[in-house]
Amino acid sequence: MSEVFRNTVRVRFKHCDAAGIVFYPRYFEMLNDLIEDWFRDALDWPFDAMHGAGHAGVPTAEIACRFVAPSRLGELLTRELRVMQLGRSSFTVRVSFAGPGGDTRLELTQRLVCVDTAAITPQPLPAAVREAMGRYLDASAAQR
Amino acid sequence: MSEVFRNTVRVRFKHCDAAGIVFYPRYFEMLNDLIEDWFRDALDWPFDAMHGAGHAGVPTAEIACRFVAPSRLGELLTRELRVMQLGRSSFTVRVSFAGPGGDTRLELTQRLVCVDTAAITPQPLPAAVREAMGRYLDASAAQR
Amino acid sequence: MSEVFRNTVRVRFKHCDAAGIVFYPRYFEMLNDLIEDWFRDALDWPFDAMHGAGHAGVPTAEIACRFVAPSRLGELLTRELRVMQLGRSSFTVRVSFAGPGGDTRLELTQRLVCVDTAAITPQPLPAAVREAMGRYLDASAAQR
Amino acid sequence: MSEVFRNTVRVRFKHCDAAGIVFYPRYFEMLNDLIEDWFRDALDWPFDAMHGAGHAGVPTAEIACRFVAPSRLGELLTRELRVMQLGRSSFTVRVSFAGPGGDTRLELTQRLVCVDTAAITPQPLPAAVREAMGRYLDASAAQR
Numbered sequence: 001m002s003e004v005f006r007n008t009v010r011v012r013f014k015h016c017d018a019a020g021i022v023f024y025p026r027y028f029e030m031l032n033d034l035i036e037d038w039f040r041d042a043l044d045w046p047f048d049a050m051h052g053a054g055h056a057g058v059p060t061a062e063i064a065c066r067f068v069a070p071s072r073l074g075e076l077l078t079r080e081l082r083v084m085q086l087g088r089s090s091f092t093v094r095v096s097f098a099g100p101g102g103d104t105r106l107e108l109t110q111r112l113v114c115v116d117t118a119a120i121t122p123q124p125l126p127a128a129v130r131e132a133m134g135r136y137l138d139a140s141a142a143q144r
Numbered sequence: 145m146s147e148v149f150r151n152t153v154r155v156r157f158k159h160c161d162a163a164g165i166v167f168y169p170r171y172f173e174m175l176n177d178l179i180e181d182w183f184r185d186a187l188d189w190p191f192d193a194m195h196g197a198g199h200a201g202v203p204t205a206e207i208a209c210r211f212v213a214p215s216r217l218g219e220l221l222t223r224e225l226r227v228m229q230l231g232r233s234s235f236t237v238r239v240s241f242a243g244p245g246g247d248t249r250l251e252l253t254q255r256l257v258c259v260d261t262a263a264i265t266p267q268p269l270p271a272a273v274r275e276a277m278g279r280y281l282d283a284s285a286a287q288r
Numbered sequence: 289m290s291e292v293f294r295n296t297v298r299v300r301f302k303h304c305d306a307a308g309i310v311f312y313p314r315y316f317e318m319l320n321d322l323i324e325d326w327f328r329d330a331l332d333w334p335f336d337a338m339h340g341a342g343h344a345g346v347p348t349a350e351i352a353c354r355f356v357a358p359s360r361l362g363e364l365l366t367r368e369l370r371v372m373q374l375g376r377s378s379f380t381v382r383v384s385f386a387g388p389g390g391d392t393r394l395e396l397t398q399r400l401v402c403v404d405t406a407a408i409t410p411q412p413l414p415a416a417v418r419e420a421m422g423r424y425l426d427a428s429a430a431q432r
Numbered sequence: 433m434s435e436v437f438r439n440t441v442r443v444r445f446k447h448c449d450a451a452g453i454v455f456y457p458r459y460f461e462m463l464n465d466l467i468e469d470w471f472r473d474a475l476d477w478p479f480d481a482m483h484g485a486g487h488a489g490v491p492t493a494e495i496a497c498r499f500v501a502p503s504r505l506g507e508l509l510t511r512e513l514r515v516m517q518l519g520r521s522s523f524t525v526r527v528s529f530a531g532p533g534g535d536t537r538l539e540l541t542q543r544l545v546c547v548d549t550a551a552i553t554p555q556p557l558p559a560a561v562r563e564a565m566g567r568y569l570d571a572s573a574a575q576r
Binding site: 025063 | 201
């Protein structure tokens with residue numbers, strides 16, 4: 001019933017360090033891209049509209065990540081996102097990245113907050129966006 | 145008695161996003177620079193020696209970060225590092241970034257693992273490096 | 289007759305600076321992605337095979353770029369690549385990025401060299417790769 | 433008589449690619465840092481004042497770079513900047529990066545334009561900034 005937002009990203013040369021594996025700050029760029037894709041493709045509030053006319057942004061308040069196994073140049077990673085908590089202005093997502101064989105590469109939870117970008121103070125999520133996010137609310141999380 | 149490793153970093157144009165504040169993946173680059181500085185300046189195992197002749201690396205296994213307040217272009221941030229746990233091949237650090245007025249910008253704990261970079265499998269920290277790390281072991285953490 | 293290699297890239301939040309336009313070092317990451325796509329999709333020598341079993345790389349020797357107009361968050365840019373010169377180990381490409389309306393954002397020429405990654409010394413391009421590159425040789429350039 | 437603006441930058445882990453050398457888009461971040469240092473340390477117009485109260489920026493219009501030799505993890509590079517041309521709103525600098533032994537790693541010329549960041553249209557350089565830039569004008573260039 002509850003949906004999962006899912007897409008893929010190729011491990012690029014720019015992502016890899018001298019050891020030939022993804023440099024972990026680059027994973028957070030891939031994560032930010034995923035959030036951006038979710039807002040554009042699933043929540044109908046693309047970042048250009050949000051940051052432009054909306055004068056809003058969604059900075060990260062907390063993040064906890066476990067890097068399970070390294071990823072290598074050329075691999076196609078699958079990213080999955082579920083909503084764990086949905087507040088008035090903040091929301092928490094659970095994200096995993098998996099390798100081509102389905103093995104977990106990383107698992108994380110991230111709490112983001114909708115803010116007014118002039119003052120960087122919290123503001124309520126637009127009702128339509130909050131409602132769309134609800135479709136991705138993890139059933140087991142909701143019961144807690 | 146236990147030491148704190150501390151240095152500063154300027155918020156650069158390259159770090160800032162369209163909202164004029166540090167884009168959080170860039171904080172993790174600043175964090176990686178801090179770890180690199182610690183190895184070179186305090187542990188006498190610079191990354192070029194580690195990754196070169198040492199065939200070793202210290203990838204991140206886990207990270208948990210709380211972003212307390214935004215940082216802006218031009219600010220000089222102070223980074224502090226303490227060791228919370230010191231294993232045979234893994235070690236956990238606690239790091240904080242503070243603004244020019246001493247206010248906290250972020251707080252994190254990070255667990256890194258010393259690995260053989262060919263196989264990306266754990267290997268013991270060199271004895272001298274492990275001993276040098278011990279000087280930064282947080283007294284309160286050590287008692288737990 | 290001569291082909292053009294072409295694909296698109298979305299301007300992401302991570303690409304944009306405090307002025308809300310693409311930060312120019314990020315354009316060079318987009319350029320590197322394009323070269324990587326060309327090798328994988330058109331030349332049948334993906335970067336993971338090149339850098340792995342091939343012990344080869346294609347670092348940049350020269351680049352000259354004109355930034356014609358700024359690009360903004362959310363825009364879909366079209367990238368086009370043509371070969372201008374094809375040597376034994378080096379090759380020169382001409383690349384342009386255009387906005388959604390077809391207006392030029394940047395134009396550049398880049399000379400890359402195939403090298404042995406252990407010594408970082410030139411080595412001949414594999415015959416099949418060089419032949420595949422030939423299909424993208426700009427007719428007007430070839431006559432010069 | 434004409435001055436050279438000069439400082440150093442350490443090659444960091446974050447700068448290096450899978451071949452263990454500086455990934456060239458990272459050089460352009462180092463270049464942007466140099467320009468930023470010059471504005472803060474020599475021209476008395478730090479980027480935070482420029483982009484903040486000044487509502488101005490200095491995007492790059494053209495860049496031409498020759499990468500002469502690779503740079504490796506841990507090396508301390510020396511960056512030098514000279515002014516080649518000084519217009520009303522645009523200015524051209526010549527920059528070189530050298531290795532620890534003084535050998536050239538890259539040489540480039542870059543033309544930047546002072547713009548109003550709201551409209552991204554040219555605006556005159558502040559008189560004091562333009563005058564300070566004049567001290568770095570290369571004598572041989574000035575005679576051309």
